[in-house]
Amino acid sequence: MKNEKKEQTIIFKNKPIIIGHYSIVGPKEGKGNLREYFSEISEDDFFGQKTYEKAERVMIERALSGAVKNAGIDFSDVRLFLAGDLLNQIISSSYAARSFDIPYVGVFGACSTMAESLALGACLVDGGHFDTVACATSSHFSTAERQFRSPLELGNQRPPTSQWTVTGSGATILSSKGHGPRITCATFGKVTDFGIADVNNMGAAMAPAAMSTLIAHFRCTKTKPEDYDLIFSGDLGKLGSEILIDLMEKEGYKLGLNYKDCGQIIYKRNQNVLMGGSGCGCSASVLNSIILKRLISGEYKKVLFMATGALLSTLSCQQGDTVPGIAHAIVIEGEKNE
C-alpha cells in the first residue's frame, strides 16, 4: 500500500472516508446565503458564555459533538482530534479538547487550518495509524477583531479591502470504514510571500500561496481546473480571488465558473462585509455545510477544497514584516463518483 508520492501531493491509496460533519455559525452567518445548509445557527454570538473567547471554544465543542453524532459513532471511536484556530496559542481548540477524552494534536495554519487538519488527518487514516480522526477549526468575529485589529468598542472604520471574520466552526470525521465522500488526494503548501504588508488586505497576501498550491496540485495530478466540479478557495475574498484568477491565467490555467471562494458565498451582498468572509471558521463552516451536503447528495462529484492562511501576528506586523501566506488543498470525491 505504498502511496504515490508526487512532490507536494499525496494520492491516497486507502481514500479516507468522511463519515460525519457539522457546522455551527453565529447570527450574521445564519442570515447569509447558506442558512439552509448549516447544521446549527445560534442567535446568540456569546453562545451562552461570558466572553467571546469562551464562546468560540463552545462552538468547537458543539461542532465536534455534532460531527460525532452525525457520523453515528461514539466519542470513544474517535482516536485523535486535530484542531487549531486563530487565537494566540490556539486556546479555542486546546480548551475545547480538554472537554473530550481523546488524544489531541494542535495545528496552526491560520485560515488554512481546516484543509491542514484534514490533509494531516487523511494521512494518518490512510497510513493505518488511526482508524478514525476528527478535524476541526473555528473563528469568531469578535475574538479575531480584538486580537488582531482593534477593540470593537472603538468602532473603527473598516478599510475597503478588509474582510469580515466568520463566527463559525466546522468539524469533520474521517475514517477508514463507513460511507461518505472520500478524500482522495492532498497537496501540502509552501509558505509564499509576495511582500504585502497591509494587514487589512489578507486576500492579496494569500493569493500567491493559493496559486503556488494550485499549480503544484494540477502539475502533480496532471489535472486541469475543468476536471473538478468545483474548486473552492477558503477566504481569499473578492479581491484575493480576482488576484488568484489573474495569477493563474498568467501561468496558463483558466479558473472558470467552477471556481468559488467560501468567503464570497457565505454572506449576502447587503450584509456589509466588504471583500467577504474570512477566518478559519469561513472555509470550515462552508465545507461542513453546502460542500459536503452536495457531495453526499451527488450534486458534486469531485471538489478541490483549498484553504488559505495568512501567517502573520500583530507583533510581526509591528516589527515591519510582510505577510506570508500558505494554502493546503484536498480533493474530495462523492461516494457516487467511485
Next chain:
Amino acid sequence: MKNEKKEQTIIFKNKPIIIGHYSIVGPKEGKGNLREYFSEISEDDFFGQKTYEKAERVMIERALSGAVKNAGIDFSDVRLFLAGDLLNQIISSSYAARSFDIPYVGVFGACSTMAESLALGACLVDGGHFDTVACATSSHFSTAERQFRSPLELGNQRPPTSQWTVTGSGATILSSKGHGPRITCATFGKVTDFGIADVNNMGAAMAPAAMSTLIAHFRCTKTKPEDYDLIFSGDLGKLGSEILIDLMEKEGYKLGLNYKDCGQIIYKRNQNVLMGGSGCGCSASVLNSIILKRLISGEYKKVLFMATGALLSTLSCQQGDTVPGIAHAIVIEGEKNE
C-alpha cells in the same frame, strides 16, 4: 504493513530513522551542563538581528539548515517541514519556513511541540506519505518573557516556582532510508487539567498530563519504567518532576534514577534558573544534542522522550481559566539496539 494500534500509542512498522539533527542555543545555555553537546552556541542572544523575535526565527532557520547538513542530504530531499513554537501565531516557525522551498505544516503543542512534531512526522514517514521530513521547534527567553509575562525592562522578581525559558532550537530529520536511531513508537497525549491557575507554576500544571501519557504508554506497550535506559520529560522542572514521580508512584509505577527532566539538566545549579529550564527549545535542544548523540554512540539504547506543554495564553489566564497540559511521547532506539 498495518500498524499496530493500541489506544493512544502507535507502534511503527517501518520505524522512521533519525538521519540528522542539530541544536543551537544562546549564551546562557552554552554555559550550562550540556555545553559540549550542542551543535552551535551563539554568544549573541540577538543572533545578529534587531529584535528577539527575529532572532528566534534565525535559530530555527539555522537548526533546520544544520540538521539537513548533518543528515548529508539536500534541502530538496526534505518533503515536509513540521514546526511550531510559543509565539502568537507561531511566527518563529512560519517565518522560518518562508526561507525554505519546502511544504510546511504548522503545529502547536506549547512546550510539547518537539515530541508532537516528531510523533506526527514519524507517522507520515512510516505511512509512506513522505520519504523525508524535518521537525523543529524553538523558544527564546526574551520573546517568551515579554509575551507571556512582563517586559524584561521591568525587572520583576521571579517567583520561586518559576522556570527559565531556554533560548534554543532543535531540528531533527526523519527518513525512511539511511542510518541512525529509529523512532519505534509514539504516544499521543490527551489534554489534562488538574485546576492549576498559577501561571508561574507550569511544572505543576503539566505533571498530570505527563502522568496520563506515561501511564497510557506503559499500558499500551506493556513496558515498565525500567525497560528504558532513560526516560526524559521535557520541561517539568524540579517541582513538576517531583510531582510526576509522586503521581506515578500512586499509580504503581516507580520512576527511578533513569528518569530525567530536560529542564533540570540543561543549566548548572549556580545559573539562577529556580525550578530549571522550560520552553519548546528546552526539550528540543536537549534531544538534538546529548540524547541523540548518546543514542548514536550506543551509550543509550532505548529512550522514552516525552515533551510536555502548558496550553494557556495570557488571555485565558486573564479570563480566569486554569492551565491545561498535554504530553506527547516517542520511543527512540539506537541503531545498535536492533
